[in-house]
Amino acid sequence: LRTEIARAEKMSIVSHMAASISHEVRNPLTVVRGMLQLLQYDDFAADKRHMFLRTSITELDRAESIISDYLAFAKPMPDKLQYLNVVHELLHTVTMVQPLANMNTVQITTNMKTAAAVVQGDKQRVQQCFLNIMKNCIEAMPKGGLLKIHALQQDSDVQVLIQDTGIGMTKEQVARLGEPYFSTKDSGTGLGMMVVFSIIDAMHGKMKVESEPGKGTRFCITLPLAVAYPEAAATQQ
Ligand code: ADP
Ligand code: MG
Secondary structure, X not given: OHHHHHHHHHXXXXXXXXXXXXXXXXXXXXXXXXXXXXXXXXXXXXXXXXXXXXXXXXXXXXHHHHHHHHHHHHOOOOOOOEEEEHHHHHHHHHHHHHHHHXXXXXXXXXXXXXXXXXXXXXHXXXXXXXXXXXXXXXXXXXXXXXXXXXXXXXXXXXXXXXXXXXXXXXXXXXXXXXXXXXXXXXOOOXXXXXXHHHHHHHOOOEEEEXXXXXXXXXXXXXXXXXXXXXXXXXXXX
């Protein structure tokens, strides 16, 4: 019964997300379509045309951001959870954000104190979770800084620490993290952290956030290790 309830919860998160992503992506596409249609039939002055084009690009970027914050949720639930090496998934995510880090002159350091922390989860979702956090950290350091990533094993858990030296958050902002559409960015989606919390929840994990304005932010994620796992999962990858 317990697994059935957990599954029902997950399915409801997924269907909620799916309904919301199509709605969220459709809005900017509708705006862009409207503007292209105007440009096609009417003779506007150059400044007006430029305004339409700028708005269209902004709206398309928005659609792209929504899709990239959500991507792992777009695919149907896997029938079976995989055994995942957390360190491997973290390092893979680091390679994904490296270009963004370079653009912001952010230096990434990793310190993995565990080689084979195996958890059960969906590979793409775990990567999406780490990706959304790391992206936010890098975006919080527009003038450069340090992104530190640590992993260590503690009893039957693995702890993942992701820490930046960025703009930080007030207590009120920390409290609102994960609230759908909460964003302090000009073109933010406010969906990235909601996805992060859903994924950690589904894995029966926890997250603690410590932040100080002007100093930086630290995300501490605790995930339960897989109880029994094939020997191969720990050594492979
Ligand atoms: P978005 O990044 O599109 O704004 P998110 O859900 O990813 O949406 O993040 C929500 C908000 O949480 C951000 O707009 C920002 O205010 C805050 N936030 C998240 N991570 C950090 C961080 N590392 N440093 C400072 N603020 C953060
Ligand atoms: Mg984000």
